[in-house]
Amino acid sequence: MNLKALFAEHLSKNLPYIDSFHPFFNEALARMLIVGGKHFRAQLLLTVVSCKKNQMLDVALDAALALEFIHTYSLIHDDLPAMDNADLRRGEQTLHKRYDETTAILVGDALNTEAFLVLSKLKVKDSIKVALIQTLAYNAGLNGMVLGQAIDCYFENKKLNLEELKFLHTHKTGRLIAASLKMASLLCELEEKKCSLLYEFGLKIGLVFQINDDIIDYTMDETQLGKPSKNDVNKNSFVNLLGLEGAKTAKEKLLNECKEDLRSIDKDIAPSLLELIQIYL
Secondary structure, three states: OOHHHHHHHHHHHHOOOOOOOOOOOOHHHHHHHHOOOOHHHHHHHHHHHHHHHHHHHHHHHHHHHHHHHHHHHHHHHHHOOOOOOOOOOEEEEEHHOOOOHHHHHHHHHHHHHHHHHHHHHOOOOOOHHHHHHHHHHHHHHHOOOHHHHHHHHHHHOOOOHHHHHHHHHHHHHHHHHHHHHHHHHHHHHHOHHHHOOOOOOOOHHHHHHHHHHHHHHOOOHHHHHHHOOOOOOOOOOOHHHHHHHHHHHHHHHHHHHHHHHHHHOOOOOOOHHHHHHHHOO
């Protein structure tokens, strides 16, 4: 079984669930998790662990689960009326449309906190457990994704320069992708220098991922995407700043840098990570 299928199976067996008399909260908790998605961050983590310390794969599946909970919470909140006010996500109605805004907010809150509960229960040394929790909290929170989202929302309809745009998306997108590689490094107990290099590589890949997403948003329609397209018209995107061809050029340049970086960081994991990058980027 490939890693994507392995993770999808693990996710389906470990959907969050709570006993109560609420008529649909468990259904809402699971909905955005079961409708699919790339599971790119989870796959990055699992790929490194499978290459460097395969015996840790069962533990890594739960760490990847925590990552997916955080990523999905961020999408649910990103779609809320106060932010993007989106009707579709992953080809399905967004939670605030299918249920109500209160449910969407609380499902996001639940997935956010559940992620750290999952990490707290991992069967690893306490030092590794604490480092994993710190890594996810740092990159998903104030120092990463939350700050990026705050800047993205505040500067809608206000044009940023290229360095500011990179700062925005390094935080909003790049840090969680980089966290997936750092968490894998921690599980494998790689030396500190390699751990740092993989994290920096992840930040670059995060920018490539965002440029690619901006290009896709500009060139595909809603049916192909499973979510609203041309949705970045008022936002600070790489296509809006550089033009379509400029964004494509920037993506290829950065992607080539990433490939060179990866080959020098670790020859064991380079082929598998490059294959994954080739599929999604």
